[in-house]
Amino acid sequence: MTEPSGETAPEAPEDVEPAAEEGEEAGAPQEPEAAETGREAETADAPAEEPGTPAGTAAEEPEPTDGAGAAQDGAAASGDGAAAPELSDAQAELAAQRELRAKIEARKAEKAGPPAAGAKLSGTAADLLAAVRAVEGGAASGSTFFEAAEPAPRRTAPEAAPAVTVRPPVPAQAAAPAPGTTAAVREVLAKGGAPEALAGPVAAALGEGAAQALLDDPWQLLAVSGVRPEQADGFARALLGADCGPDDPRRTVALTVWLLERAALQGHTALEIGTVRAGLAGHAVPDPESAVEEAVSAGAVLVFQEEETPRDQGVEEAAAAEAPDEEGEEPAEAVAGPAAPVLLGLDRYALAEESLADGLARLVRTATADTWEGSELERAAGSHGLVLHTGGEASRAEPVALAAAGRERGLRTLVAVHADSGRRLLGPAGADAVTVAALLSGAAGPGRDEDGAFALDLLVVLDAPQLDVETAAMLVESLPDGCRLVLSGDPEVLGAPGAGRVFADVLAARVCPRIASRLPDPGPLGELVSGIGVGELNQVEAPGKEIVIVPVRDAGEAVHRTVQLVADSVPRAIGVPSEQTQVVTVGHGGSAGTRALNAALKQRLNPGPGRFGGFDPGDRVAYAPVPGRTVTGTVLSADAEGLRLRCGDAELLVPKERVERELRHGWALTAHQAAGARWPAVVAVLPGDAAGGLSRAWVYTAFGRAERHLSVVHGVDQALARAVAEGVAPERTTRLRPLLEALLAVPEE
Structure with missing residues (x-):
């Protein structure tokens, strides 16, 4: 059996499986079930493949990679699509979330003592937590208690600088802002040289006082998904002139929060304090330690440190530490293990x-x-x-x-x-x-x-x-x-x-x-995926063409072969229609990411001018009504209110002002988006420039989405087998x- 080969591009694709992230950098729909493309080799224009060759045939040894990001850009397919009689599904979910969150906060308020998270703190960590509580209670400034023994001297901030504004968390689905609010924000954005298209998202994120909040603290612009620190810096310079600098407390607090929010998109609920400091230093903050102190003092971030349990030392070590010696004396003090890290979180x-x-x-x-x-x-x-x-x-x-x-x-x-x-x-x-x-x-x-x-x-x-x-x-x-x-x-x-x-x-x-x-799990697909789970990319007998390997030389050929499989080979040879075949790839960007594949698949399967915000009736879409949840569906029509979709058995309306932010074409998804769903047929696309996004978990998830058939468009050479054997996704x-x-x-x- 010949092994497929393919070129490996020098760069990883853009947006390779970032993490649960909204907007252009995110949107993680769920992955469809794989459909068997059994006989592509039998068609005149079908890609070359080895009959009966399981995905394991392509067992090239992949480069170890840290896996596709982590919590995917923001949307785990949840096709519930059902809507309440009068409220949309997203609105009803938001209302329920608010009600439950209020209930959770009320329960927390009823607790008599401090939270368990800080009960075991001592030394520096206790001082850090004391700073948080003192600030929250208005008793003191957290800077007195912060970890740094002697903070480095800070540049004197201008006396007239306004107080730091702590941005509240953005609700999962913000209500549409009032027209007056949006207009006022648009004026401020124009004054600072920012795109007026950001007016709606800024107003939704910052609320009714958004315009004044931006004037007081221009770095609040970072509240909008997709805005980078460099862009917020430019906006701040345009508004404040010489009154701002890299150590402006408003900037350092906003950057600290932004780093933690970005980490949450990668699946982290907290970050080690050293990681946050390093991130701030990477954005030209002169004194990262004092910057973190400022964020703690402002109440923008919290400090935590949990002690490790004896089990983490190992059962034998823990027992030895507690046992008396032969003379019956008190047990010797156990060798101290590494201290639990100090964490910062939202x-x-x-x-x-x-x-x-x-x-x-x-x-x-x-x-x-x-x-x-x-x-x-x-x-x-x-x-x-x-x-x-x-x-x-x-x-x-x-x-x-x-x-x-x-x-x-x-x-x-x-x-x-x-x-x-x-x-x-x-x-x-x-x-x-x-x-x-x-x-x-x-x-x-x-x-x-x-x-x-x-x-x-x-x-x-x-x-x-x-x-x-x-x-x-x-x-x-x-x-x-x-x-x-x-x-x-x-x-x-x-x-x-x-x-x-x-x-x-x-x-x-x-x-x-x-x-x-x-x-x-039964059949060749079950055998293949089970092997991947233990780090082995095995050759699997697939007499019914349950698994097909399609070798490609470059990303352009990968796109061509993928379209051919979905539109022709799988329906004709396997009997699975195109609408039940899902394409899964490593990331959104790159020459064979979801954007490129969706554009090619739309041109072949449902060509049209994109009359409604880039979409036409019949388009397959991935809809992310709230971050972390994606629904796959089909465009039905459009009217003055927005775009109407069919998702499962329900019909949904996406308001026109949210179409660009919450909808993507959905013929091709990332593996993160596809997790939790399955399709009769799956085409997994591995172009050469995707090798850096592979991990064992990614391959296991992508290949496991197929119920009946899996086609692997293979261009990563040895990277696939190496990813299965060695590629461990980063820990959260x-x-x-x-x-x-x-x-x-x-x-x-």
């Missing part, structure tokens, strides 16, 4: 992680143990309030069976999935399943009581790795005391498109039973695991 993610940890602990403590007969999963769910279940696609049958058993016991039971396509994968049981987004918005699922809790005794959540920390916190806060929660998913897939790594953190914390499925910095470990004792094995 309030919204700190609140979400602490609320989630508290909520999970509440479920563990309030569930009444019961003896359930049946499978291992059923027995665990009967005895515990929180259970984790891991496995591949075939393992979905086990938590679905658990839900059915729960109903037979008279329990109020519900199954929730990540994407609407996940309901189809459940067969007849999918009729009663809902998406997490629809459940939280109230568009589906049981009603809520006066405390905002769902009428449920057992909630089974599939695709749990796609839960970001804010969504998970709202979900858990909505469960009543005594409710059982089962989180099920494949830990090998790419993580959530939003901040956090909820499923991985709860697994690592070891605070509840973990049931691993023994059901293997989060706080959930130590918070859970502090709240819950390790269960007996």
